[in-house]
Amino acid sequence: MRLQTTLGRTISVSGVGLHSGRAVRATLRPAPAGRGIAFVRTDVGVVIPALAEEAGRLEYATSLGEPGREVGTIEHLLSAAVGLGLDNLTVEIDGPEVPILDGSSAPWVAEIRKAGLVSLGSAARPFAVTSTLSVHGEEGKWIEIRPSKELRVSYSIDFPNPAIGRQSISLVLTPDVYADHLAPARTFGFLAEYDYLRSKGLAQGASEENCIVVGDSDVMNGSLRFADEFVRHKTLDLVGDLALVGRPVVGHVVAHRAGHALHTALARKIRQAAASEHLRRSEPVHESVALAGR
Numbered sequence: 279m280r281l282q283t284t285l286g287r288t289i290s291v292s293g294v295g296l297h298s299g300r301a302v303r304a305t306l307r308p309a310p311a312g313r314g315i316a317f318v319r320t321d322v323g324v325v326i327p328a329l330a331e332e333a334g335r336l337e338y339a340t341s342l343g344e345p346g347r348e349v350g351t352i353e354h355l356l357s358a359a360v361g362l363g364l365d366n367l368t369v370e371i372d373g374p375e376v377p378i379l380d381g382s383s384a385p386w387v388a389e390i391r392k393a394g395l396v397s398l399g400s401a402a403r404p405f406a407v408t409s410t411l412s413v414h415g416e417e418g419k420w421i422e423i424r425p426s427k428e429l430r431v432s433y434s435i436d437f438p439n440p441a442i443g444r445q446s447i448s449l450v451l452t453p454d455v456y457a458d459h460l461a462p463a464r465t466f467g468f469l470a471e472y473d474y475l476r477s478k479g480l481a482q483g484a485s486e487e488n489c490i491v492v493g494d495s496d497v498m499n500g501s502l503r504f505a506d507e508f509v510r511h512k513t514l515d516l517v518g519d520l521a522l523v524g525r526p527v528v529g530h531v532v533a534h535r536a537g538h539a540l541h542t543a544l545a546r547k548i549r550q551a552a553a554s555e556h557l558r559r560s561e562p563v564h565e566s567v568a569l570a571g572r
């Protein structure tokens with residue numbers, strides 16, 4: 279049995295939002311057992327739990343909450359938190375979007391590791407799926423979670439752009455595997471989409487310092503951190519989006535050409551399965567009450 283964890287001390291990190299371009303400060307504070315992860319927009323006075331039913335916009339990043347009161351691009355920070363086994367955390371942020379930093383979750387991993395994790399007095403509540411749950415998207419995209427003794431993540435992508443092409447990875451996730459094999463992988467954007475994104479009010483904070491810039495056939499800004507950095511980043515995103523289950527997940531997650539919408543849809547399904555499992559386990563109690571009432 280593993281005990282729930284929180285941060286050893288408060289951390290503050292400043293940076294710019296990838297899509298909003300806004301300079302923001304995020305303050306990560308320890309939280310008590312059972313609280314889970316929650317965001318607090320200190321500028322508008324809103325608290326948003328990091329749960330799948332709070333998911334808002336899912337284009338090019340995952341946001342939580344309603345427009346105007348949302349927190350955007352939460353996935354890299356959440357990924358670092360759950361990747362390292364951090365269960366309870368309050369993230370105060372004075373703007374609409376989590377800082378993008380270098381486009382990976384490595385800076386968050388470094389900060390969280392510096393602060394350290396402390397154990398709390400309650401057991402962690404991992405949810406192990408007992409049957410396969412699947413979500414299918416358009417154009418042959420899909421994601422599912424299968425029963426497994428451990429958390430394994432397998433991801434495959436297939437982009438027509440030759441700089442990316444077909445890539446796949448399969449890992450059993452532990453904090454060290456997460457930190458070494460996924461955390462350094464950076465987000466990426468296509469130069470050909472840049473003007474379109476800007477016109478939609480997105481990518482306002484994008485730069486060569488915070489994403490891999492993909493041209494027609496090459497990476498435009500320096501060398502990759504891994505030959506398959508793209509699929510590793512997609513896996514990093516998936517780990518962050520699955521944090522929206524609100525408790526550790528045990529199972530084999532398999533994703534093919536998925537993205538934030540499918541990731542969060544699976545997180546919602548897992549939450550529903552966990553809720554009905556909870557109901558099913560409580561059934562004998564209800565039955566005996568019903569019998570006693572006869």
Ligand SMILES: [Zn+2]
Nearest residue numbers: 353465511515
């Ligand atoms: Zn990402």
